[in-house]
Amino acid sequence: EAQVTQNPRYLITVTGKKLTVTCSQNMNHEYMSWYRQDPGLGLRQIYYSMNVEVTDKGDVPEGYKVSRKEKRNFPLILESPSPNQTSLYFCASRPTQRKTYNEQFFGPGTRLTVL
Amino acid sequence: AQSVTQLGSHVSVSEGALVLLRCNYSSSVPPYLFWYVQYPNQGLQLLLKYTSAATLVKGINGFEAEFKKSETSFHLTKPSAHMSDAAEYFCAVSADTNAGKSTFGDGTTLTVKP
Numbered sequence: 001e002a003q004v005t006q007n008p009r010y011l012i013t014v015t016g017k018k019l020t021v022t023c024s025q026n027m028n029h030e031y032m033s034w035y036r037q038d039p040g041l042g043l044r045q046i047y048y049s050m051n052v053e054v055t056d057k058g059d060v061p062e063g064y065k066v067s068r069k070e071k072r073n074f075p076l077i078l079e080s081p082s083p084n085q086t087s088l089y090f091c092a093s094r095p096t097q098r099k100t101y102n103e104q105f106f107g108p109g110t111r112l113t114v115l
Numbered sequence: 116a117q118s119v120t121q122l123g124s125h126v127s128v129s130e131g132a133l134v135l136l137r138c139n140y141s142s143s144v145p146p147y148l149f150w151y152v153q154y155p156n157q158g159l160q161l162l163l164k165y166t167s168a169a170t171l172v173k174g175i176n177g178f179e180a181e182f183k184k185s186e187t188s189f190h191l192t193k194p195s196a197h198m199s200d201a202a203e204y205f206c207a208v209s210a211d212t213n214a215g216k217s218t219f220g221d222g223t224t225l226t227v228k229p
Contacts, residue, residue, distance in 0.1 A: 004158075033217060040124065042205060042221035043159075056215055090158060100209035101147045101166040104217065106158035 002027045004107035006091050012113045013081055021076045021110050023091030031094040032074040033058070033104065034066065036087040043090065049074055081114040088112075117142040117208050121220035129228045134178075134193040136223045138206035141187065148189040149207040150180055153222075159205060165189060176200070201227045 004025045013019055025032065033048040035058075045058030049068040063085055065077040074093075078085060088111050092104040122137040140146055147166050151159040163174025170182045176199075180191045189206060206220040 031215075033215075035219075040221060042121075043207075043219040045217055048215045048217075050215055058216065092159075098211055098214045100211050100214050100217075101164070103149055103151075103161040103164055104159075106151075106160070108158045109156075 002105070004091055004093055004105050006089075006107040006110050008110060009108060010111050012115065014115050015082055016080050019078050019081060019112075021078075021089060021091075021112070023074045023076065023107060024072050025074075025091075025093040025105070026072065027093060027095070027105065028071065029093035029095050029105070030071070031096065031104075032068070033092050033094075034064070034074070034076050035090045035092065036060065037090060037109075038087050046076070046089075078112075081112075083114045086112060086114045117146065117210060117213065117216070117218050119206050119208050119218055119220040121204075121206050121223050123223055124221060125224045125226065127226040127228060128196045130198055131195050134191070134196045134200065134225065136191040136204050136206075136225065138180075138189045138191065138220060139187055140189060140206070140208045142208055142210055144210045144212045146208045146210050148180075148182060149209075150174065150178070150189075150191050151205045151207060151219075153203045153205065155202070162191070162204070196225075196227045198227050198229065201225055 034046040035043040047066040049055045091107040118141040150162040165182045
């Protein structure tokens with residue numbers, strides 16, 4: 001089944017404890033992206049990757065890191081989480097880099113709480 | 116630069132009534148426009164998209180949207196609401212000249228009353 005998977009689905013952690021949220025897609029998509037969803041703010045783009053080893057900042061990159069060493073994986077790293085990073089996180093992928101008429105396929109989400 | 120404005124964070128309709136969710140966009144180049152739906156505790160899934168082929172776009176579950184360049188709008192409609200339509204709906208815009216960026220609206224929560 002074609003899908004985007006995220007792990008973990010739920011995570012409660014404490015301020016300053018490094019964490020990684022994994023994202024993997026099995027559709028051979030070039031483009032991948034991370035979003036956070038907060039009430040009343042919609043989805044805001046954190047980072048995106050046009051292809052392996054190519055990443056760039058979205059609208060809200062502060063406090064986050066990403067890497068794209070393999071085409072299928074795009075982990076989101078919070079090196080020193082803070083309570084304002086408590087949110088619902090979505091990973092998404094799209095078949096092609098440049099053709100943005102292709103829709104994105106979303107993972108199920110990761111609900112992160114930072115105490 | 117591109118942006119999306121969804122008018123109305125909450126919309127409530129009765130079952131069987133018309134659904135109208137509003138989306139206005141701003142883009143300096145021809146845009147691609149999308150409507151996604153998010154059911155409770157799930158990720159987003161595509162309802163429909165505008166890719167310049169036709170201004171009236173039909174999607175899944177009886178939804179459709181019309182691209183109006185003069186009004187910079189892409190409103191989502193459904194003639195008759197069903198209880199299962201209750202969800203959050205997001206309008207999004209992208210453009211090939213800025214292929215990495217995807218901009219979403221703030222979302223509209225649709226409630227369907229019996």
